Every structure is written in structure tokens, then in C-alpha cells.
Amino acid sequence: MKNYLLLLALLCSGIMLQSCTKDPDNGNNTNNTIEGLNLPATPFNYANPSLPNYLTAPPIAGQLNTPANNPVTNYGATLGRVLFYDTNLSRNNTKSCASCHQQAFSFSDPDQFSTGFEGGLTGRNSMSLLNAAYYPNGRFFWDERAASAEAQASGPITHPVEMGMTMPELVTKLQAVDYYKPLFKDAFGSEQIDSAGIVRALAQFVRSIVSYQTKYDAGRAAFPPNQNPGQVNFTNFTPQENQGKQLxxxxxxxxxxxxxxxxxxxxxxNNGLDLVFADNGVGEATGNAALNGLFKTPSLRGIELSAPYMHDGRFATLEEVVEHYSTGVKNHPNLSIELRTPNGAPRNLNLNADEKTALVAFLKTLTDTGIANDPKFSSPF
Ligand code: HEC
Ligand code: HEC
Incomplete structure (x- = not known):
């Protein structure tokens, strides 16, 4: 069956060759001529989404981790989108990035651990990709071991459990897939497929996944960028959601x-999940015990859809997460100062039932159903 599919793929790419080798310099998008790919004639707008003013004003604008040499372009992110959904990126053509980062789940995986190309499980819960561009230190993975989205992108491709390739093998493989030549030409000006282009395009696509059209945003838009959102009531919120926001x-x-x-x-x-961590996160990645139990503080945008929660997916629901902050914060030596009382004790919130419900209701105003269904982030296959 696999061989048959491979044969079919080879046959199809042979047919595609004729339509794909048109002169891409004629000023027209070549994407629409690529058989087998569902891409719009004019590329989607990834480079300049109409962001609300509080996301483009300081300090948020300063949080962007987009490097000067790899801005998001419409053609770059289009190539990234194709790569993201292409199972060619895994050794046996069974897994794409989207296998573990599913659009309907804020680009994460509803399973606690994800299944790699040969059936093995990942050691951590897959991460939501919403607003990853806005992580100020620009580091990626739960343990922040990748210094940029570009450095991150080859991680899953070459991971022995996830996709099992080497970058040189992948370059050779993609050189034989005809739709990549025009996509690379449009994105980077040359049909040459190389590993730098692959990771740059993937990073552009990931950074283009920006959520700004939630119920929260609809309420936020009525106030100036420098307004503390905790100090006003949003008119589109229920009293419970406003209570949760205030908390x-x-x-x-x-x-x-x-x-x-x-x-x-x-x-x-370190948000006090354990007294002793089975996985020490940043401490393990850096070899610095003073950083044991520290993990990336992920964006909470789209959080309702990205269950289960935490680096090991230990909590199935937002209610369990809120219960953790209410009664479960552990006195780990590296527990972060934000979760300590002035005298240094773990700061458990001891919320009442109404407050817990309100916090969860507020977290759900960060859900972006638009992004979960937007064709520009969907599979082009
Ligand atoms: C087999 C499942 C799997 C596949 C395939 C996979 N990922 Fe992931 N991804 C994960 C897991 C698990 C993590 C968290 C790993 C960790 O922190 O050690 C992660 C983390 C990430 C992060 C970090 C997000 C952040 O905010 O720090 C990005 C970005 C990402 N993946 C993008 C990709 C891209 C791009 C691809 C395809 C080239 C891909 N992933 C393929 C499971 C997968
Ligand atoms: C000390 C900083 C800190 C504070 C304060 C804090 N968090 Fe977190 N939060 C984190 C870190 C770090 C993680 C990831 C921890 C991990 O996975 O090991 C996290 C994870 C989460 C997650 C899961 C994210 C995911 O993608 O799995 C949710 C939801 C969350 N926090 C909600 C809250 C709420 C609600 C509050 C207030 C009651 C809160 N946090 C207070 C640091 C903090």
C-alpha cells in the first residue's frame, strides 16, 4: 500500500512538472498552478494582519521575536504552511508538523503525549503555537532550549521519536517533490531548496499564527492601548467574565x-507544580540546578482549545489548572517570586467556588474560533 502511494506520488509529481516550471518571474503568483496544492491565486495576507492598536503599540510591539533577517512575508509563510502540513517531512511519510499541532486545538495536540513517526511517544505535551511570535526572549520549547523559531524548526524534523530525518536527507527528499521549486522561488527568489530556507519558512508560518479576534479583543478594543485591562469592565463581557478578568x-x-x-x-x-520534578525543564537543558522546575510561560491565548495543560499535560481541564493555583502551589526551592507571599511562602490563592468559575470563564474569552477555522492556517493538501 505504501509503495503504491509512493508510486502514485511520483507519477503525480511527473504530471505537475509541466505546470510548475512556468517562468515564476512573470510577476504572477505561481502557486495557483501547482497541482495537488490548494493555494489561493493571490497569497493570503500573513505579513500585515490588521492588528489592534494595543498589539502594535509598545510594550507589546517590543515583545516580537521576529528577527530582522526573517520577517514574515506572504510567500514565505505560504511555503511554511505547505511544509507544516507535508508528511514528507517525516522519514516514513506518516507525520507532519500538523499531526501534533492541530489547528482545531490551538495548534497543539489533545493527547497528553504525541505519537511520533514510528509510534513512539514524545516526552512532553505538544505546545500551542498561538502568538508564539510574542514571547519576548524569543526562546522555544518548554525548556527554552531553542534560541529562536528558526533554531526550533529543525528540532522535530531531526528528532528520533517525532519525524526521524536528517536535514540533508530532507533537502534531497524535497528536491524531488516538484511543488517545492516554485514555492521556494516565490519565497526566497531561488528554486534552490536548502535547509536554511526550510527552517526560515517554517518559522515564518509559526510566527504568522497571531490571535487577535477573541471576545477579549472585542472588549479590549474600546480602551486605549495604555489602559490596564484589569481596571475596567468590558461591555461585551458577562459580570462573571469581568470578575474573572479582574482577578x-x-x-x-x-x-x-x-x-x-x-x-x-x-x-x-517555576509555577510550583512539584516539590521534585521528574522533568526539570530549563534546569535540565542548561545543567543549572538553580533553574530546575522552570518552564516556558506559554501564552494563554486559545487556551480553552489546547488541553491538556502544562509541560506534561497533567491537567485535563482549566478547572484543574485553577485548582492548582488555588491550593496546589508547592514550595519548590526555585518557586518563582510571583507565586510567593512577601514572607516567602507559596502563595496559594484559596479561591472560592465563584472565583474559580469566574477565572475559567475569563480564560475562555481568549478562545479564537476564527483562527481555529481560518483557511490561511489550514492544510493546503
Ligand atoms: C510527534 C509530535 C510533533 C511533531 C511531528 C512536531 N511537533 Fe512541535 N512540538 C511537539 C512537542 C511535544 C513540543 C514540546 C517539546 C519540548 O518542549 O521539549 C513541541 C514544541 C514545538 C514548538 C515550541 C513552541 C513554543 O512556544 O516554544 C514549536 C514552534 C513547534 N513545536 C513547531 C513544530 C514544527 C514547525 C513542526 C514540524 C517541522 C513540529 N513542531 C512537529 C510535538 C511535535
Ligand atoms: C510564576 C509565574 C506564573 C503565575 C503567577 C501564573 N502562571 Fe500559569 N503558568 C506559568 C508557567 C511557568 C506555566 C507552564 C508550567 C509547566 O508547564 O510546567 C504555566 C502554565 C499555565 C497554564 C497551562 C498552559 C499550557 O499551555 O499548558 C494555564 C492555563 C495557566 N498557567 C493559567 C494561569 C492562571 C489562571 C494563573 C493565575 C491564577 C496563573 N497561570 C499564574 C507561570 C505562571
């Missing part, structure tokens, strides 16, 4: 780490 930005202190409109922190933190 989040106020006494519950969530915004000390998941701060501002991108709901990320300046860096990794």
Missing part, C-alpha cells in the same frame, strides 16, 4: 506571569 489582572496575580495582551511572561518560571 486575573488583580489579586490572583496571573498577569504577573501571563501578562499583557499576549498573556506570556518575559521568560521561564
Amino acid at each position: 486575573f489582572f488583580g489579586v490572583a496575580g496571573c498577569a504577573r506571569c501571563h501578562g499583557t495582551e499576549t498573556f506570556t511572561a518575559p521568560g521561564a518560571r
